[in-house]
Amino acid sequence: MNVKRKLLASAATIAGLASLSSIAAAEEITIATVNNADMIVMQKLAPKWEEATGNTINWVVLEENVLRQRTTTDIATGGGSFDIMFIGAYETPIWGAKGWLTPLDDFADDADYDLEDIFQLVRNGLSADGSLYAVPLYSETSFTFYRTDVFEKAGVEAPTEQPTYDEFAEMVAKVHDPDNGIYGTCQRGKAGWGENMAFIGPLANAFGAKWFDMDWQPQLDSEEWNNAITYYVDLMNNYGPPGASANGHNENRALFKDGKCATWVDATSAANDVRNPNTSSVADVTDFFQAPKQVTSNGTGWFWSWALAIPASSKKADVAKDFLKWGTSKEYYEMVGESEGWVAVPSGTRASVHEDARLLEAAPFAETIKQAIFSVDPANPTKDPVPYTGVQFVAIPEFQGIGNYVGQQIAAALTGQATVEDALANSQKFAVREMTKAGYIK
Amino acid sequence: MARAVPTRTKWFNTATAGTLGFLMFFPILWILILSFKTEEDAIRAPLEVLFASDWTTQSYGAVQERSDYFKHFMNSVTISVGSTLLGLIIAIPAAWAMAFVPAKRTKDVLMWMLSTKMLPPVGVLIPIYLIFRDFGLLDTRVGLTFVLMMINLPIIIWMLYTYFKEIPGEILEAARMDGATLREEVIYVLTPMAIPGMASTVLLNIILAWNEAFWSLQLTSSDAAPLTQFIASYSSPEGLFYAKLSAASIMAIAPILIMGWFSQKQLVRGLTFGAVK
Numbered sequence: 001m002n003v004k005r006k007l008l009a010s011a012a013t014i015a016g017l018a019s020l021s022s023i024a025a026a027e028e029i030t031i032a033t034v035n036n037a038d039m040i041v042m043q044k045l046a047p048k049w050e051e052a053t054g055n056t057i058n059w060v061v062l063e064e065n066v067l068r069q070r071t072t073t074d075i076a077t078g079g080g081s082f083d084i085m086f087i088g089a090y091e092t093p094i095w096g097a098k099g100w101l102t103p104l105d106d107f108a109d110d111a112d113y114d115l116e117d118i119f120q121l122v123r124n125g126l127s128a129d130g131s132l133y134a135v136p137l138y139s140e141t142s143f144t145f146y147r148t149d150v151f152e153k154a155g156v157e158a159p160t161e162q163p164t165y166d167e168f169a170e171m172v173a174k175v176h177d178p179d180n181g182i183y184g185t186c187q188r189g190k191a192g193w194g195e196n197m198a199f200i201g202p203l204a205n206a207f208g209a210k211w212f213d214m215d216w217q218p219q220l221d222s223e224e225w226n227n228a229i230t231y232y233v234d235l236m237n238n239y240g241p242p243g244a245s246a247n248g249h250n251e252n253r254a255l256f257k258d259g260k261c262a263t264w265v266d267a268t269s270a271a272n273d274v275r276n277p278n279t280s281s282v283a284d285v286t287d288f289f290q291a292p293k294q295v296t297s298n299g300t301g302w303f304w305s306w307a308l309a310i311p312a313s314s315k316k317a318d319v320a321k322d323f324l325k326w327g328t329s330k331e332y333y334e335m336v337g338e339s340e341g342w343v344a345v346p347s348g349t350r351a352s353v354h355e356d357a358r359l360l361e362a363a364p365f366a367e368t369i370k371q372a373i374f375s376v377d378p379a380n381p382t383k384d385p386v387p388y389t390g391v392q393f394v395a396i397p398e399f400q401g402i403g404n405y406v407g408q409q410i411a412a413a414l415t416g417q418a419t420v421e422d423a424l425a426n427s428q429k430f431a432v433r434e435m436t437k438a439g440y441i442k
Numbered sequence: 443m444a445r446a447v448p449t450r451t452k453w454f455n456t457a458t459a460g461t462l463g464f465l466m467f468f469p470i471l472w473i474l475i476l477s478f479k480t481e482e483d484a485i486r487a488p489l490e491v492l493f494a495s496d497w498t499t500q501s502y503g504a505v506q507e508r509s510d511y512f513k514h515f516m517n518s519v520t521i522s523v524g525s526t527l528l529g530l531i532i533a534i535p536a537a538w539a540m541a542f543v544p545a546k547r548t549k550d551v552l553m554w555m556l557s558t559k560m561l562p563p564v565g566v567l568i569p570i571y572l573i574f575r576d577f578g579l580l581d582t583r584v585g586l587t588f589v590l591m592m593i594n595l596p597i598i599i600w601m602l603y604t605y606f607k608e609i610p611g612e613i614l615e616a617a618r619m620d621g622a623t624l625r626e627e628v629i630y631v632l633t634p635m636a637i638p639g640m641a642s643t644v645l646l647n648i649i650l651a652w653n654e655a656f657w658s659l660q661l662t663s664s665d666a667a668p669l670t671q672f673i674a675s676y677s678s679p680e681g682l683f684y685a686k687l688s689a690a691s692i693m694a695i696a697p698i699l700i701m702g703w704f705s706q707k708q709l710v711r712g713l714t715f716g717a718v719k
Binding site for chain 1: 481482485486508567568571572574575580581659660663664665667671674675676677683
């Protein structure tokens with residue numbers, strides 16, 4: 001009896017301790033994210049991680065610009081509101097260099113995670129001073145979406161090699177058919193460094209333009225910029241949809257999916273959606289070729305990655321790291337493939353995913369995306385050497401303000417409120433002022 | 443005697459007012475329509491949206507499934523009502539003092555209070571964020587209630603001051619002569635007479651606090667997040683969520699719209715209080 005009682009008491013104590021330890025170990029982490037499709041899938045699958053670890057997640061979902069402002073305030077003041085943040089290839093190196101993010105170099109020691117499997121190019125884009133500060137959920141570059149049926153009808157052969165912008169304009173002119181509701185090209189016109197400048201940056205690179213010379217002197221009043229913007233304004237006014245200055249990524253994606261555009265140079269990450277017959281009316285008649293070049297092929301396709309990072313102010317870095325490993329592991333991509341279909345698997349990050357036969361069968365264009373991403377070199381984005389990295393952006397904190405202002409000026413040129421010359425002269429003046437204020441130039 | 447207005451003028455005025463009213467209401471109507479469409483239909487041409495697509499409540503279902511609407515709703519109620527009542531407690535004595543016992547610089551004090559509204563909120567974001575961080579107020583209802591009370595306080599004081607000024611001081615004097623204490627004078631004499639004005643002040647400030655987006659997005663993340671953050675979570679620059687965004691918007695504005703509808707008489711009465719002598 002006594003032994004039995006002792007055994008029962010011991011069992012109860014062990015059970016009690018076990019439950020106590022599990023309560024003590026369970027943590028609640030807060031993740032700030034944007035509302036993009038891949039992140040929504042992650043929110044849907046995250047309960048599996050919660051069940052497996054006993055931890056819980058608070059998702060804070062915000063619009064991209066709001067998220068950027070919110071996380072910048074928090075991380076700069078060490079607020080500690082978030083344990084994980086979705087940030088991009090622009091913020092990661094800047095914030096990493098400032099010591100605002102937790103280094104993730106120890107991920108290389110985890111053989112199961114296999115950090116080497118993530119494309120070197122992507123890892124480089126998410127590193128600063130040799131340390132990795134974020135791990136990617138997906139990466140993208142830009143390429144040209146085109147309508148195979150419209151090209152065929154107009155007798156235009158789609159290019160197999162990277163075309164020039166002049167050749168692109170010729171194609172666009174031939175397929176432009178506004179009477180039948182099809183516009184030659186849809187490109188971003190809405191002002192903003194993440195909107196129209198995402199297209200215009202690589203376009204300017206192609207025309208041999210650069211933001212700054214080796215002494216950080218702004219170059220926006222150069223002949224190359226003038227050529228690029230004149231080309232853009234003419235192309236959009238002649239062959240774009242009406243009201244193009246209000247169109248950003250979303251609007252153009254909607255127009256393209258609705259069959260209103262013959263060509264569209266934009267994010268490779270939109271390919272899954274455009275080729276999905278459930279969401280697109282042109283799924284079967286859309287194909288892709290590289291974003292055009294002109295005097296150079298350097299920096300003609302942008303590079304962007306949405307990645308997970310841990311702010312240095314987080315007090316739960318260990319739990320956060322565990323989630324990061326789970327959310328960017330090979331198993332996670334497998335899980336997405338099983339649950340959402342292989343066409344929905346985030347692309348541009350892991351070599352093993354891009355080699356998976358199930359992905360290649362469901363999304364044959366995955367190989368094109370991989371090749372397009374491999375053709376990007378953010379360290380050499382222009383024809384001539386420049387002191388900065390980044391294709392559609394310049395990886396310095398001052399770029400957001402400059403990029404937004406230049407975007408507004410070019411949008412004004414597109415609507416005819418300003419001439420191309422005036423828009424670029426104003427942009428140059430603004431950039432000189434900002435760079436002087438920031439101490440880059442005197 | 444009322445001035446005779448020709449029938450044609452009456453018709454013209456009615457039609458103009460009706461058109462303007464419709465134009466102002468149209469964005470909300472369009473959001474309402476889009477909220478009952480699928481994502482694919484919501485991006486079609488306007489006429490197709492109206493006539494060539496089916497109606498569905500799936501966006502409401504999807505929003506309900508993904509977000510905890512009730513939590514955000516309760517946070518909005520707590521924060522907007524709390525900040526208004528807290529503001530009232532401070533504003534009534536302040537407005538009483540300025541209306542009935544004015545000093546030499548009362549007008550200057552009033553102008554100074556109003557001038558605090560002229561500063562762009564982002565100008566004080568970092569100091570307030572640091573104070574919140576150090577006092578552990580980030581993502582708390584108490585913190586946000588306090589901030590919203592502070593930013594709306596000048597409006598509450600100004601409105602109450604205007605209403606109190608309309609009340610003859612002699613009535614308060616009479617109460618004092620009858621032996622009323624200051625507390626009794628404010629509670630039993632002044633407050634009942636200013637009820638319409640106070641009601642409209644309360645309603646207007648609840649609406650302002652309900653719709654406030656800058657501070658509520660900056661200072662909260664999950665526990666204290668109100669409906670403004672609930673809407674913001676459906677806005678996306680990459681991907682199409684117009685139908686869900688519309689459904690979330692309707693769910694967020696519906697309570698305040700219904701409240702405004704039922705209390706519009708009170709609101710108008712309060713806002714025009716003292717306009718005609």
